[in-house]
Every structure is written in C-alpha cells, then in structure tokens.
Amino acid sequence: MGGYLGFMWTYVKLNLSSAMEYRAAFVSQVVGMALNDAIMIVFWWLFFLRFPEVGGWQLADILRLWGVLAVAFGLATAVFGNCSRLPALIASGQLDYYLALPKDALLHVLVSRMSVSAWGDVTFGVVAFVAAGDLGVATMALFLVLSLTGCAIFTAYHVLVGSLAFWMGNAEAVGTQASGALVNFSTYPGSIFRGWVKILTFTLIPAALVGHVPVALTRRFDPLVFLGVVAFAVGIAALAVAVFRLGLRRYESGNRVTLRA
Template sequence: MGSHLAFVLALWRTNLLSAMEYRVSFLTQVVGMMLNNAIYFVFWIIFFARFEEINGWDLVDMFFLFGVVATGFGAGTYLFGNAVRLSSLIASGQMDYYLSLPRPVLLHALASRSNASSAGDFMYGLLSFGAAVIFSGTFNGLMLLRFALGCLASIAVLISFLVLVQSLTFWIGNTNLLTTNAFNAIVTFSLYPITLFDGTAKLLLFTLIPAAFIGALPAEFVRRFDLLQLAQICAGGGIFLFLSVFVFYRGLRRYESGNAIQVRM
C-alpha cells in the first residue's frame, strides 16, 4: 500500500513538473477555467436575485454546491486525468504500456495524466466554498472537515462513474458517444438543486447517474451535519469505487492488444 502511494505521488509530481514546462499555458488554463466557472455562476446570482429560493434552496446552498462539485471535479480530473479518456486508451490498444509494468493497471492509467484546466476548477471550488462560508455566517473546524470528506466522496463517485461507463468499451467497443453523454449528464445534474426533482428522478440521480453523490448530498452535509447523510456519502463512495474496480478488471480480461509501438517520453 505504501509503495503504491509513493508511486502515485511520483506520478503526480512528474505531471506537475511536466505542466510547469509550459507555465504560461498552464496558468492561462487555470485562470480561464476559474473565469469560465464564475461567469456560469452569475446565472444563479441573477436567478436567486429574482426568485429568492426554489423548494428550500437559496444562493448560499448554490455556493456550497459549486464549492463541493468544482473542488471534487477539479481534484478528481486533475489527479486522475485519464479518467476522461479511458475509453480511447482501451479502444486504441494503449493499455499495453500499463499492463507491461508491475503496478496496479487502473491506478497507473488514471494517474498518468493531469488536466491543467482542472486545477482551475479546484481553485474555483475553494473560492466558492469560501464565499459560502462568508454568506452563511457559520464556520468551524468541523465544517472544514465535512468539506474535505464531502469532496473526497465526490471525487470517488465521479471517477468511479467515469471508469464504470468507459469500462463498457471492453464489451461493446467504441463508447465515445456514450461517454460524452454520460459525462455531460453527471456534470449537469450535479450542478442543479436536488429539490427540483421528484421521487423517480431522485432515484435515478442516486443510482444510474449518481449526480446526487457528487453534488447535492455532500453539499447539504457540508452545510449541516447529518448522520444519515454521512452514512449515505460513505456508502455511495465505497460502493461505486468497488463496482468500478471490479468491472474494470473483469473487462480487462477481454482486452485485446493493439500491437502498436508506443513511445513515452
């Protein structure tokens, strides 16, 4: 376990050093993504300025929601950058490289790449959480702990969901379209108040498209402690993580090498 951690830390360090070779490009993407998210959030400022609240959710809840989702999404897709392109690695036979080395294949493949723009999402998430704290007028050490836990659960479910969907490539071949639609669906749903959706839709958001575990549930938990929500977050993260690892390795048995010569520099 310790050697795996040291290995992943070494990968992340290498990714960071690689990004720093193109410092201006990296910083442009980080700042650009923060601006991008901020402009999007203006919609909710305008919306709540006019309508005040929807089914019990107000602007402060949205700050918490964006805080958790952007931090979780940013950290997840920065640290495990290949989670968004796993299907193309599988389909094009690029898993050969990871299979030939004595390291956990999935972990190695996911952490081998970092997306610069995701660092912007992460920074924006922290700022949004800061704004949520200021506007809610409540802050203590426990809230910070809940925020860290909520973001970890968010990362676990998001990355697991992406791995699950793209693992289907082992069985059905090209899943680019499915991946694009699934990615759009989970990100979009996670950024809306869960109180908008009724029973059936809610069930969908806790199962087939687990956006509730990425956004609304951890965001509500961060705002106020609830033992049941804590259990749900931990269970959701654990179950999706287990499922994704199980399905990926089952699928890997069906993997066919591309026999392509690959050079990694």
C-alpha cells in the first residue's frame, strides 16, 4: 500500500513538474477553472436573492455541494487524469507501455496524466466549503473523507464506462455523455429529483452519492448512511478494477507513434 502511495505521489510530482514547464499556461488553467466554478456560485447566489430556498436547500447547502463535488471531481481528474481518456487509450492501443511495466496497469495508466485545470476545481472546492461556514474539526474531517469517496466514485465510474471500449471499440462518445450526465445530475439539489430519476441517481448515474448524500451528511450525520457511501465507493472501485481486467483479455494493442508529453 505504502509503495503504491509513493508511486502515485511520484507521478503527481512529475505531472506537476511537467505542467509547470509552461508557467503561464499552468497558472491560467488553474485560475481559469476556479473562476469558471465561481461563476456558477454567482448564479446560485442571484437565484437565492429572489427565492429563499429550493426543495429545502439554501445557499450554504449549494456551497457545500459544490465544495464536495469540485474537490472530488478535481482530485479524480488531477491525480487520475487519464480516467476520462480511457476509451481513446484502449481503442488506439496505447495501453502497451503500462502493460509492459510491473505496476498495476489500471492504476498506472490513470495516474500517468494530470488535468492541470483540475487543481482549480480543488482550490475552488475548498474555498466554497469553507465559505459555507461550520468549520468544526468533525465537519472538515467529514468533508475530506466524502471528497475522497466522491473521487473514488468519479474515477471508478469513468473506468467502468471507459472499459466499454474493450467490447465496443469506440466508446469515447458514450464516455463523454456518461461523464457529463454524472456531473450535471450531481450539481443540483437532490430534493428536486423524484421517482425513477431519483433511483437513477443512486444506481446507473450515482450523482446522489457524490453530491446530495454527502451534503445531507454534513447537515446531519447518520453513521449508516455514511457507511453506505463508503461501501458504495469501495464496491464501485472493485467492480471497475474487475471489469477493466476482464476487458484486458480483449485488448488488441496498436501501432501508434507515442510520446509522453
């Protein structure tokens, strides 16, 4: 475990060093993404100036929602930056490099790229959560754990959808749509979803488990619900690893010229 954490940390450092080779691009991507996220909060702030609440949610809840989501999504695409590119990597046979090395191929391919702008999401997420108030140690610890479970769910979800490329060949469009659906469903107050849509947000598109449920836990902690979120994160991560390994048997490689840029 320690070896793998050290391995991941080495990649984080290397990816950051590589990105910092172009200082202006690095700073503009991080700041740009943080501002982009902040604009959404401005819209919600304007909304709440006219309407006091939506489905029992107030501005502080929206700030917590965006806080948890942005950190979870940011960590997923910063540390496991290749998760959204998995369909393209599989279809074009670019897993060869990782398969020829001793570390776990899935973990290796995921950590070998970093979305620099994702650090803007992480920065924004922390600021948004702090801005919501209630900075007790327990709340902040819960924020950290729920951000990590969210990160695991986001990453595993991308791996599951991306692994379809082993069977479909080209799964880029499906991956983009599925990723968009997860992010979009999770950025709205959970109370607005009813019926089969609500069921969908707890199953096929687990938006509730990365957004609405964590916010509910920070409002009123329920150990059973908390354990449910952790169990779901562990379960979907295990499923993603199993499906990826199953798919690897169908991997057909390729002959693209590649550089590690």
